[in-house]
Amino acid sequence: MKRRDLLKSCLAVGAAAGLPFERTGLAGVAAPGPDTFTEDRAAWVAMLDRICRPVLEALSQRRLKAVMPIEAFAGKEQDRRKTTYLEALGRTLAGIAPWLEHGASSGVEGQLREHYCEMARMSIAAAVDKSSPDYLDFGGDRQTIVDTAFLALAIVRAPRELREKLPTPVKAQLADALRATRPLLAGFNNWLLFAAMIEACLFLLGESWDRMRIDYALREHQSWYLGDGTYGDGPHFHWDYYNSFVIQPFLLNLMDAVGGQEPAWAAMAEPIRARARRYAEIQERMIAPDGTYPIVGRSIAYRCGAFQLLGEMALRQALPEGTAPEQVRGAMTAVMRRTLTPAGTFDEKGWLRIGVAGHQPGLGEPYISTGSLYLCTAALLPLGLPPADRFWSGASMPWSSVRVWKSEDVRADHAVDG
Numbered sequence: 320m321k322r323r324d325l326l327k328s329c330l331a332v333g334a335a336a337g338l339p340f341e342r343t344g345l346a347g348v349a350a351p352g353p354d355t356f357t358e359d360r361a362a363w364v365a366m367l368d369r370i371c372r373p374v375l376e377a378l379s380q381r382r383l384k385a386v387m388p389i390e391a392f393a394g395k396e397q398d399r400r401k402t403t404y405l406e407a408l409g410r411t412l413a414g415i416a417p418w419l420e421h422g423a424s425s426g427v428e429g430q431l432r433e434h435y436c437e438m439a440r441m442s443i444a445a446a447v448d449k450s451s452p453d454y455l456d457f458g459g460d461r462q463t464i465v466d467t468a469f470l471a472l473a474i475v476r477a478p479r480e481l482r483e484k485l486p487t488p489v490k491a492q493l494a495d496a497l498r499a500t501r502p503l504l505a506g507f508n509n510w511l512l513f514a515a516m517i518e519a520c521l522f523l524l525g526e527s528w529d530r531m532r533i534d535y536a537l538r539e540h541q542s543w544y545l546g547d548g549t550y551g552d553g554p555h556f557h558w559d560y561y562n563s564f565v566i567q568p569f570l571l572n573l574m575d576a577v578g579g580q581e582p583a584w585a586a587m588a589e590p591i592r593a594r595a596r597r598y599a600e601i602q603e604r605m606i607a608p609d610g611t612y613p614i615v616g617r618s619i620a621y622r623c624g625a626f627q628l629l630g631e632m633a634l635r636q637a638l639p640e641g642t643a644p645e646q647v648r649g650a651m652t653a654v655m656r657r658t659l660t661p662a663g664t665f666d667e668k669g670w671l672r673i674g675v676a677g678h679q680p681g682l683g684e685p686y687i688s689t690g691s692l693y694l695c696t697a698a699l700l701p702l703g704l705p706p707a708d709r710f711w712s713g714a715s716m717p718w719s720s721v722r723v724w725k726s727e728d729v730r731a732d733h734a735v736d737g
Contacts, residue, residue, distance in 0.1 A: 359652055360702070360711045364428055366659055367415060367699050371435070373669045374407045374693065379441035381453045383407070388670055390680065391688035399688035402462040405455040406690030408446055409469030412439055414624070414696025416476035417634055417703025428706075436480045443470075443485065447492040458499030462686070467500045468513035469694075471520035472569065475576045476703075482523065494526045501529075508553035509561055511536035512569040519576040533577060537587060540570060547734040548597030559616020563602065563628040564694065567595045571631060592637065597735045599632040600639040603650055604732060608721045610653025620673050620682050620692060622658035626651055627697035633710055634700045641730065644710035648701070650718035655698055671695070 377383040383404055391399040412419075419436050423429040446455045457463055474481045485493065497517050505514040515536035522528040543551040552561045574588045605612050612625065619625070632638050633647050658664075663678030665671060671692040673683040704710050722729050 359648060359715075360706055361428075362652070363655070363699060363702055364418075364431065366655060367418065367696070367702065368431065369665070369669065370659070370671065370693070370696060371411050371415060374411045375435065375438040375442050378404075378408060378445050378453055379438040381445045381451050383445075383453045385452070386668075387689065388666065388668075389689055390673055390683075392683055392685040395685050395688070399686075399690075401456065401460045402466065403688040403690035404453070405446070405457070405463055405466040405470075406688070407693050408442060408455065408690075409466035409473065410690070410693040411696055412442075412473035412481065413469040413476070414627075414694070414699050415439075415702070416473040416481060417700050419480045420477035421703040421705070423706055436484075439481060440485055440489075443481065443493065444489045446470075447489065447496045449492075455496075457496040458501075458503060461503050464500045464503050464505055464510060464513050464517070466690075467497060468516040468569075471497065471516045472572055474520050475516070475523065475572050478523065490524060494521060494524050497521055497524075498526075506553075507539075509565045509569075511539055512565060512573070515573055516569055516576075519573055522577055522580070530581070533573065534581070534584070537570075537573065537584060540566065541587060544594065546736050548594045548601060550594075557616060559618065560621075560625040561616075561618070562598055563625055564618060564621060564697075567591075567598055567628045568631050568697075571595055571635075593735075595628060595632060596637060596639045599629045600642055600732075602626055602629040603642055603647060604719045606650040606654055606718060606720060608724050610650075610655075610657040612654065614675060617684055618687070618691075618694075619675055620679075620687055621694040621697075622675055622692070623651070623654045623698035624694040624696070626654055627694075627700065630698055630700035634703050636704075636708075643713075643716055644708070645713040645716040646718040648710050648713075649715055649721075651698060651701070653718075659695065 373387070374383070377386050387404065387407065389396050389400055389403055391403070415435070418432060419439060422432045424432070445451045445453045447457070448454060455463075457467055482490070497520060500514075500517060505511055511532075515533040518528045518530075518532045540550055543554060545551050545556055549556070549562055550566050551557070552559070552566065570591045574584070574591055578584050578588050606626075629647060630651060633644055633651075636644075638644060638647060658675055661677035663672060663674065670689060672678045672689075673680045673687060673692065675682055701710055706712065717725070719729060
């Protein structure tokens with residue numbers, strides 16, 4: 320079956336990510352029905368394909384720089400060309416890596432996933448080959464620390480598909496690309512975790528790695544913990560979603576990759592997980608009955624990627640007590656519906672545009688460009704759970720705000736100081 324036929328089949332089942340959103344009653348606050356909504360997964364897969372296909376098809380064919388448009392802050396278009404393509408690759412793969420690694424292995428979804436695994440590996444090969452027209456200039460700009468780290472995160476999340484199956488020469492080029500960022504100075508904030516993730520990936524590749532960069536990032540973030548599941552972004556607190564965009568998912572995945580390499584790191588693992596559970600609880604409560612959420616802080620144009628940590632904890636089957644996977648599925652489906660389906664979200668060729676609910680270029684800071692926007696794929700992490708998992712197969716459930724605003728009696732929230 321050709322890829323185009325696979326896509327048509329997926330869209331027929333998922334109704335272009337439309338029917339399941341309506342069937343679960345997410346347009347308002349109507350109580351979900353008693354059915355099991357296997358269609359939700361088809362909708363998520365269809366949306367994954369819609370978002371990621373332009374990036375990975377172009378890069379796997381070594382023509383990303385030739386065809387990808389650059390939308391950016393006025394006057395920053397040329398400057399963003401230095402980094403936007405690597406942003407698109409690293410962020411796309413970081414979000415879909417669990418699906419590449421653990422998604423369905425049969426049927427229409429399984430065939431589509433196999434095609435994406437092949438495109439992902441070909442895209443990495445194109446990105447790290449200095450003779451490629453799509454070589455992504457690792458280390459050429461300070462911003463490449465960030466998106467080399469997102470690429471590293473993808474490899475940590477999908478070691479079989481994105482590391483073990485890479486040809487040996489590509490692995491060597493990848494290691495060189497990772498090391499190329501070392502002369503660049505990371506900021507004294509969440510960027511320390513980017514430098515750490517790059518080193519963790521080098522460790523997993525069997526290359527020499529710098530323990531100090533990882534130790535520094537972990538110890539500083541321990542000192543920046545503020546309580547109630549929240550870290551400062553550096554020494555100070557920021558009202559934004561960076562605990563979910565970067566901080567807590569990176570801490571969790573660093574524990575997976577290298578937590579056992581030092582006793583001091585291993586001792587951090589359970590506090591990191593406990594804090595992540597609390598933050599996931601807060602995130603679930605932030606999602607309104609209609610799928611909206613507070614539009615606060617920088618990088619809001621990453622759309623539903625703001626709920627990466629909630630999706631990460633669902634993927635890990637580590638949601639807080641009293642937060643059911645089915646209600647998280649409903650809440651995150653509602654968020655994706657609000658942020659990915661409004662008119663103007665995609666241009667006429669299928670590339671993402673700046674905004675939260677449609678095309679809103681005023682919401683893009685000077686560092687935001689087209690490639691940046693692909694962090695929205697982080698909301699797709701639960702696709703790494705098998706279709707039979709209760710996250711997908713369980714009867715739909717209302718999330719916290721739906722219940723509260725329908726006047727149901729629910730348990731009170733309370734702070735956690737751990």
